[in-house]
Amino acid sequence: MPQPLLERIARSQNWLEPTADWLQKLVTGIYSGLGGSGRQLKSLLNGTFILRHPLHPALTDVPIGAWTVGVIADYAAHFTSRIPESAGDIALAVGLIVALAALITGYTDFMDTLALERRFATAHGLTMTLVIAIDAVSMFLRWFAGAGAHPVAVALSTVGWVLVLVGAWYGGHVVFGTGYAVNREAFLDGPSDWADAGAAADIPVAGLHVAEAGGMQVLLVREGARICALSDVCSHAGGPLHEGTLQNGIVQCPWHSSRFRIRDGRAVGGPATFDQPVLEVREVDGRVMVKLESPLH
Numbered sequence: 001m002p003q004p005l006l007e008r009i010a011r012s013q014n015w016l017e018p019t020a021d022w023l024q025k026l027v028t029g030i031y032s033g034l035g036g037s038g039r040q041l042k043s044l045l046n047g048t049f050i051l052r053h054p055l056h057p058a059l060t061d062v063p064i065g066a067w068t069v070g071v072i073a074d075y076a077a078h079f080t081s082r083i084p085e086s087a088g089d090i091a092l093a094v095g096l097i098v099a100l101a102a103l104i105t106g107y108t109d110f111m112d113t114l115a116l117e118r119r120f121a122t123a124h125g126l127t128m129t130l131v132i133a134i135d136a137v138s139m140f141l142r143w144f145a146g147a148g149a150h151p152v153a154v155a156l157s158t159v160g161w162v163l164v165l166v167g168a169w170y171g172g173h174v175v176f177g178t179g180y181a182v183n184r185e186a187f188l189d190g191p192s193d194w195a196d197a198g199a200a201a202d203i204p205v206a207g208l209h210v211a212e213a214g215g216m217q218v219l220l221v222r223e224g225a226r227i228c229a230l231s232d233v234c235s236h237a238g239g240p241l242h243e244g245t246l247q248n249g250i251v252q253c254p255w256h257s258s259r260f261r262i263r264d265g266r267a268v269g270g271p272a273t274f275d276q277p278v279l280e281v282r283e284v285d286g287r288v289m290v291k292l293e294s295p296l297h
Contacts, residue, residue: 046270066095117178127167210242236272
């Protein structure tokens with residue numbers, strides 16, 4: 001099957017693998033070194049506690065827009081007298097400030113990538129890091145090198161803007177080409193009417209139990225006298241929650257350590273940002289019956 005040029009380039013660059021290994025170890029080491037605070041900070045930067053949606057893509061729109069406006073303003077100021085040179089400088093500065101936050105959140109998400117998605121994420125991250133470095137030099141020249149350096153500064157920010165388009169393609173491909181960070185529940189179907197999920201006696205007093213109901217894998221957990229039911233497929237990357245751990249009413253996914261509250265499916269620890277679908281539960285003659293609280297589509 002024909003592949004886009006940028007995809008072929010990333011697939012052919014074997015040096016991306018050891019680079020990705022090094023970057024993941026670096027970022028993981030930073031968060032691990034912060035202890036429990038690092039785990040909370042990571043969830044914050046994943047978007048679990050702010051948007052309840054991935055934070056990184058929400059931030060990236062700002063620098064892309066600001067830098068686009070900045071390049072237009074730079075050339076408009078050069079060829080006309082209707083826009084001051086400072087307009088492009090301000091737009092570049094705004095983009096740089098938000099781009100630093102986007103870079104941090106991006107490398108935070110990068111921690112949990114693997115295989116082909118990791119290769120494209122590495123290409124994306126390195127390209128965007130290079131863009132920030134180029135635009136930082138451009139900003140320095142604008143502010144500290146005098147008016148004679150302004151044309152060079154504009155040329156650098158123009159190069160940076162072209163590279164942004166390349167980096168944005170790789171970033172989009174990580175999500176839309178490999179499916180990273182897409183809500184896995186968006187692809188599932190579940191019972192909209194009461195469906196049998198097995199015998200109530202099969203659910204342990206403490207621990208995780210999985211059953212099939214209405215074509216859906218369902219996680220069943222006792223919480224006191226109540227039976228709670230969630231989709232067993234982790235919303236982050238599709239991990240089997242029943243193979244994870246349960247502590248204090250929180251189930252932790254075995255794949256990337258996303259954490260969800262059993263009673264309502266709420267994501268309480270990243271990298272997951274989407275909640276788990278909840279199923280209503282009732283017992284009928286010793287059988288557990290479940291149905292989705294809300295449609296998935």
